[in-house]
Amino acid sequence: MIKRGFQVAARFGHHKPLPRNPQILPRLHLVSAFGSSTDSLVARFCPEKTDFKDYALPNASWCPDMLSLYQEFLEKTKSDSWIKLPSFKSNREHIRGLKLPSGLVVASDKSDQRIFTRCIQDEGQGYEYVIFFHPSKKKSVCLFQPGPYLEGPPGFAHGGSLAAMMDETFSKTAYLAGEGLFTLSLNIRFKNLIPVGSLAVLNIQVEKIEDQKLYMSCITHSRDEQTVYAKSSGVFLQLQLEEESPQEQ
């Protein structure tokens, strides 16, 4: 398992590619010690003032369960070190001033890009979600309400929509907890279907950080915790973003 993960890291640019693993992406610089503290990452990720629209705010489509749990966590941001993460239209806005390592930059055609989980902008029709992050405990909670455009079986959320919500919450958690940048693996066991329009709560925990990889777990359940919707794990590769030069900004 560890060997396999390490081979994957080689594909994503480990500085010593292993034999028999052709390096497809250009070589990237993987630093061995990650310099950015969670505090500095959070400070940059959650600007006090920004012109970008935050989509992780209550709207008329939120069900009562979602609204009340949001208010509960908002209270915790005042006293218990929880942080409400903003959610912009694109990751480009989240990492403004930074860019992917140079081996991973593609030409942009300046089209209208959106992060997948904000692909539908009609309130309540697609993804409604908000992520709270606890820096010292290295855990996150995501409140997720799938709309009718996220359907799989009639009346229920598509398994893939939950998989994407997990990947996105893992992704933001991994970045803030330790500069985790790319999903290496995602393993999901589905237990029950989520009715469209209802609240699912994702509880994510960073289990360990080892060999430039973050290992995380997630349990998704109903608000009353009586119904487990899915259990999953995710492994992310640590990679540092690079500063953009002034002419790129």
Next chain:
Amino acid sequence: MIKRGFQVAARFGHHKPLPRNPQILPRLHLVSAFGSSTDSLVARFCPEKTDFKDYALPNASWCPDMLSLYQEFLEKTKSDSWIKLPSFKSNREHIRGLKLPSGLVVASDKSDQRIFTRCIQDEGQGYEYVIFFHPSKKKSVCLFQPGPYLEGPPGFAHGGSLAAMMDETFSKTAYLAGEGLFTLSLNIRFKNLIPVGSLAVLNIQVEKIEDQKLYMSCITHSRDEQTVYAKSSGVFLQLQLEEESPQEQ
């Protein structure tokens, strides 16, 4: 691993729930022998005439690789038993005249529902894909072109968008190959990022059908097969859809 899968089946309604596994969904009728042949499932799934719009047809946004591979497979439908699957706006259209087992029916508010992978209707912005299925070989090929609304890292498809595409292709394959209805597990190892606007090819194979479960594998690669984007496996639970009564149709 098998034991775990069996426990999950209990949650989704196995007729003999195992001890220590509370049955959350209402009890469903799981037949031990699945009566519908792949031929009859395909015949119902691919009507010669329908009023529903098929979204799995070429449009101006398709890249040259996607168009030419589509034409190649279309040729194979004439001589080599491959079938091009239609793709409607909702699974409700795919299973018209049928419904989920009665324990899984939810009240519908008659809102505008969409299957998740057709959630974005602007050509080229979201999911562009078409699935070809080979009944006797029990395998599928999905041509997938992620648009700029499916972004994760700037310029590349979100890992969750590929996860959902895999789940959807697994789902249609599982249904036609053996009435696989619900995802029990999905395990993905990501190898390389897919540039937005380019073609990714998903090759899915049913590996075995055992204990009312379908086991499938998927390799996703570039058209020239030089770049592997991801490898995955999926397990689906077999469950028969029920005939709708005339007043429900």
